[in-house]
Amino acid sequence: MDKKNILIIDDDKDIIETTGALLEYEGFTIHSAESVEEGVKMIDLVKPDLILLDIMFPEKKTKGFEAAEEIKASHPDIPILAFSAINREYAFDFAKEDIKAEEFINKPVETDKLVELINKYLA
């Protein structure tokens, strides 16, 4: 069975390492990028089946939630799961509904929940 490709875009190296390792353990092939710019370039290289996109990137110029729009525009067929450490709408300065992603997930997320969601959108 073909292993599915997942691209994780997050500025936190540890999140990439932990989420990546836990998902690999569940049978996915993981690619990662630490910035939106790098991530967008990787999409054409690795052709992921799904993207896990952190929506913040406070230190960087391009924010994750802006990237979602950009990615959806150029690759509308790849499902995006947006995730963030922020779990309350009052903390955002934009509307959650405006994020062009399939689902919005809070970090930390239980791995089995994450796998469930990923499989849902890979189907």
Next chain:
Amino acid sequence: MGGSSKIDSSEYTDLNRVIRWFIGLRWAAAVGVLAALVFGHVSIRYSFNFTVLYVLTGILVLMNSGFALYYGRIKRGNLSRKEMGIFFHVQICSDYVLLFLLIYFSGFLNNPFIFYFVFHIMLTAFIFPSRVVFYYVLALVLVFSLFMGIEYGTDFGLFFRGLAGLRPVEIPGQSVLFGLSLLTTLILTAYLVTRIKIRIVERGKKIEFELNRYKSLDKAKSNFILQVTHELRGPLAAVKGYHEMILKGITGNIAEKTGDTLKKATRRTKNLLTIIDEMIDYAYMKSEDEVHFTKIEIDMHDIIQNNIEYFENLAQERGIKLVFSCRKNIKVYANRDLLNIIISNLITNALRYSKPDSKVSVNGDEGGDEVHLLVRDEGIGIEEDELENIFEEFYRTRKAREIERDGTGLGLSIVKKAVDSLGGRLAVYSELDKGTSFHIYLPKT
């Protein structure tokens, strides 16, 4: 008026409104003047030169039609500030000239309607900056003084008086006094209105400044909460991830004791996460005014389900059965964050203070014009003498502190504040060692 050359659209709309008002007022004035003329003419009590007066009224009507047409053209299109200024000057000047001529040819200082000049100077003071108003007042004073001098001091004046149809004045001094009174009224009115206008503008600027300050403080505050949330929960997510990697054996086999020890660390980490969530909610609730909460339509089933899913694993780890029941399509018009705060904090407490192999249930229902949320546990319960204190900030019951070291004592105070903000009410029933149930009633709209 004055300042940069382009006018922004809201000021443009305001200026348009003023012009429309001017033109409308001038139509009313024309009708009034005509009525007065007809009355004066017909009653044959006045020996004015009515021809001249009718002509002047006709000119007034023509001018206003011109203004109305011009206004029709500029309504949508953009005039520069200079052009708008010129338009106002033209209107005001033509008003003064026509008013002067009408008054002059109908009795001059004997015509009480001369006081309409006061009204016009007030208008001028409202529209133009004080420097311009000063020039208008100066012009009026000079013109009036000139004509009063001509009328009452010279033979030339007698000629004019004939043209103007004035009766000879009995007491020249009286007219001079009258004239002085008028002129000083004009000057004082212009000054007063200018000062009032300056005050109003200053007040407006002050309010705008305060509003901007408030907005930026607000932004700074929500930025702070965003930073704190992100910076605290992010690293914890990584820590949790590493624990999980080790426990699953991804990094290699571990001894049983190592695994057990690590699980204890994981437990405290998860506790820390809930405590952080509580503190952030607390900080948010403390800082917000009620008016900020935007309400939307929320499906009770969905929001309860989301929260159950969030806590499922935690419940499982503690050996607690977490269930919910709620019909679909029970809608409540509320703020989603507040509702999440209520449900999550109640579930956190329920899980925290329950023993393994017990059940926590969340129920959603509706009755009348309220929705009913029930969170019930089979845990340690609350002693009767402490029931009234549990909603106080930082209060934790004796039993609570015994069974679980970590806890802020903020959860229920947050829940209470959230329920109050949503306009609802809550009730709690508890029996020691049997369990506790929290009932939340929220208005549907």
